[in-house]
Amino acid sequence: MTxxxxxxxxxxxxxxxxxxxxxxxxxxxxxxxxxxxxxxCQETVLRAYRxxxxxxxxxxxxxxxLTILHNLFRSSRSRARPEHLSATSEDFERAIESESLKTSDxxxxxxxxxxxxxxDRLVQKALQDLPxxxxxxxxxxxxxxxxxxxxxxxxxVPIGTVRSRVSRGRALLRVALRFFAGERRxxxxxx
Amino acid sequence: xxxxxxxxxxxxxxxxxxxxQQRLSISSHVAxxxxxxxxxxxxxxxxxMLKENVxxxxxxxxxxxxxxxSLDAIDHxxxxxxxxxxxxxxxxxxxxxxLAACMAxxxxxxxxxxxxxxxxxxxxASYVASQRQFVPTLGTKSxxxxxxxxxxQFGVPLVWDFSSAGLTSRGGRxxxxxxxxxxxxxxxxxxxxxxxxxxxxxxxFRFPPGDQVVKGIHLYRYKGYSIAATDRYSVFCVMISDLxxxxxxxxFNRLPA
Numbered sequence: 482m483t484x485x486x487x488x489x490x491x492x493x494x495x496x497x498x499x500x501x502x503x504x505x506x507x508x509x510x511x512x513x514x515x516x517x518x519x520x521x522c523q524e525t526v527l528r529a530y531r532x533x534x535x536x537x538x539x540x541x542x543x544x545x546x547l548t549i550l551h552n553l554f555r556s557s558r559s560r561a562r563p564e565h566l567s568a569t570s571e572d573f574e575r576a577i578e579s580e581s582l583k584t585s586d587x588x589x590x591x592x593x594x595x596x597x598x599x600x601d602r603l604v605q606k607a608l609q610d611l612p613x614x615x616x617x618x619x620x621x622x623x624x625x626x627x628x629x630x631x632x633x634x635x636x637x638v639p640i641g642t643v644r645s646r647v648s649r650g651r652a653l654l655r656v657a658l659r660f661f662a663g664e665r666r667x668x669x670x671x672x
Numbered sequence: 673x674x675x676x677x678x679x680x681x682x683x684x685x686x687x688x689x690x691x692x693q694q695r696l697s698i699s700s701h702v703a704x705x706x707x708x709x710x711x712x713x714x715x716x717x718x719x720x721m722l723k724e725n726v727x728x729x730x731x732x733x734x735x736x737x738x739x740x741x742s743l744d745a746i747d748h749x750x751x752x753x754x755x756x757x758x759x760x761x762x763x764x765x766x767x768x769x770x771l772a773a774c775m776a777x778x779x780x781x782x783x784x785x786x787x788x789x790x791x792x793x794x795x796x797a798s799y800v801a802s803q804r805q806f807v808p809t810l811g812t813k814s815x816x817x818x819x820x821x822x823x824x825q826f827g828v829p830l831v832w833d834f835s836s837a838g839l840t841s842r843g844g845r846x847x848x849x850x851x852x853x854x855x856x857x858x859x860x861x862x863x864x865x866x867x868x869x870x871x872x873x874x875x876x877f878r879f880p881p882g883d884q885v886v887k888g889i890h891l892y893r894y895k896g897y898s899i900a901a902t903d904r905y906s907v908f909c910v911m912i913s914d915l916x917x918x919x920x921x922x923x924f925n926r927l928p929a
Binding site: 490493501502503504505506509510516519520522523526527530531600601604605608619623624644645647648651654655 | 676679680681683714715718719721722723724725726728729730731732734735736738739742743746747848849
């Protein structure tokens with residue numbers, strides 16, 4: 482795609498900017514931090530704008546933007562120090578189990594549980610706490626309605642990997658929600 | 673294949689990745705297998721639950737404004753870098769004008785820098801954004817207080833006094849980047865122009881030799897802006913201004929040795 486400057490900006494705003502909310506949502510779930518999500522989102526848009534000439538008009542702009550976002554997120558994560566987040570599904574299950582049995586900022590305190598009684602908050606927290614690889618696959622396939630093939634392109638992994646991450650991610654989500662729901666019942670909060 | 677694998681494949685049927693025979697085989701297995709039916713129901717229910725409870729979160733207005741400002745900055749720098757193309761019938765006077773323009777461009781490039789420097793580009797984007805909106809977080813306009821904040825953050829009192837260039841401090845802010853690094857900004861303004869000073873840790877900071885070096889500070893004319901860069905102690909400092917380079921050089925010359 483070639484365009485003069487004002488034309489380039491107009492096309493970019495027409496093609497890419499409508500997807501900003503999707504980018505921000507994905508960034509927020511991936512980073513779990515509003516400031517980091519802002520930075521990731523902004524960097525994604527600026528990088529996309531600089532390389533907009535590489536975008537083929539008529540193709541999936543959202544997938545293209547999400548590919549840039551996930552690439553940036555992966556490189557920032559590889560630079561960052563290891564986080565306390567669960568790296569594997571086994572870690573996650575252990576973490577969820579211990580969280581349900583012991584303490585957790587959001588769920589151990591009865592008052593917090595009352596605040597968190599809305600089911601949507603539980604689902605959002607469960608998704609947010611998933612190991613990154615599973616979370617990224619679920620965001621693309623289940624929330625963004627991408628095909629497995631497109632999601633594989635965005636995540637730069639084989640399609641079989643996406644398939645298994647989606648399946649495993651959903652299973653982990655159910656595990657997390659079962660634990661949270663059980664805990665809420667223990668606390669006397671309607672489930 | 674086990675039941676889980678059947679379901680994984682079944683959910684992918686719309687993806688056009690399987691042959692007609694595979695589709696038929698998978699579909700007929702799932703249709704006739706009680707266990708697969710249960711698994712399929714659970715998968716659909718999980719997906720529905722996700723879609724119904726996790727909605728798209730609107731990007732904040734502040735982020736939209738920040739992005740618009742950064743895009744403006746990119747447009748601005750790119751429009752200065754790319755010469756306008758003259759499309760016309762080839763006539764002699766066009767050739768002469770083109771030749772003159774080329775000569776002017778060569779002279780201009782010799783006087784300025786034709787290199788691309790991502791650090792400087794980023795600094796210019798921050799400067800342009802600061803001209804639209806600058807919210808000090810240090811809550812002070814005093815250079816002494818700014819110096820104390822710099823000591824607390826970086827261990828050095830790296831604050832400049834541009835009063836000789838007619839610029840006064842409008843305050844500072846300290847931001848944490850996504851990779852955890854901390855960057856400090858201080859904005860100076862006057863009737864003749866403004867200057868944004870950016871300070872951070874030195875790791876990985878590189879800048880080319882300047883056209884002019886005053887007391888260890890490298891000065892450049894870059895993409896229409898005056899830039900000063902230095903790394904001292906354990907930090908780097910990049911200053912961007914719309915003042916002429918000569919004005920900055922005079923201000924640095926007046927600083928104590």
